[in-house]
Amino acid sequence: MSAITEKTPDDGRSTRWDEHRATRRRDLARAARKAVHLHGTDISMDEIAAHAGTSKSIMYRYFTDKTGLQQAVSEEVMQQIRDALETAAHTATTPREALRNMVSAYLEMIEHSPNVYYFVTRDASGLPFLDLMIDLLATPFAQEMNAPDADARAWGAGAVGFVRGTGEWWLHHLGGNDIPTRPELTDRITTWLWSGPISTLVRQRTTS
Template sequence: MALVHAARKAVHRGGPEISMDEIATQAKTSKSIIYRYFTDKPGLQLAVGEAVVGQMRDALREAAHTATTPRDSLRSMVAVYLEMIEHSPNVYYFVTRTAPGLPFLDSMNEIVAVPFAQEMNASPADAAAWGAGAVGFVRGSGEWWLESRNTPGGPTREELTARVTAWLWAGPVGVLAKEGRSPK
């Protein structure tokens, strides 16, 4: 819907706390028109969130299906996720922090669990648990990175992609041990 697209662009420019007045102005419509389609701001946030989730789900599926190995599938999905949140942190925060009732990343769990299930011949329950944990880990790492990416010495998106993939695949303790750094 054009109004959802216009609202998304307004949030991208104006930030996650943008007002309905500002959204209407940037969408070149009236606030009453927005309220006709979306009864309140949470309704608009939910609609924008559903559009974002759909786009992200499609991008993650594409990344998973074009990879040649399960590990590369995981790396590609981490890369896509980080690239998408970097592209528009305002929209990301608008739909993850302020949109009530939208299980933003819950729908991603199954997609992310696929590489693990393929590689480990995991039970559906183990794959689902790992997928939920992986999604939470990537989300937490991604949000940390968004806030600190301009800090001197911080990882680039590509470096974080490689690290998160390695940590998820081998586990952080296993990776540190292989690198000769023993956990405390």
């Protein structure tokens, strides 16, 4: 005769604790993001904890170390930029407009909070963010060229490198002489990616 195992009714306390922990972790990550935005990427865990109104030991309880916190902040930023890029892509009426809208959304993000951007992209924890951009930027290329998925992702990877490099150069030189505004740079990047920078610049010189 098999033994009968008595089950304890689930009173929901475990589920409520999991939900509370997830909410608390998200709130701490958002507080950390604001602290980084205000004080820079080299802010210490003590300073982040003070900004969040808690202790460093509590931060470690939820994130283990600063890398874990960085990953949590990255998740928050990724969700926000995912929403912005997807909205930019889906509200466009042409593939080129989708590309332009996504470039604009990216430049707006890095201009709004350079500290947070560098905090989440300066090492391997930023790779999911870059993968997301590759997927989204590959979409208008695939739509226009009817390209195989591998070709679209290869183009998307190259486009992300180009947009990221150009955007970070622009961010570093903002306020200098002859540095384009964000809308101007958005138009230039879009044209360069769509038509190719060399052929575009050559045409501009020969017609000027």
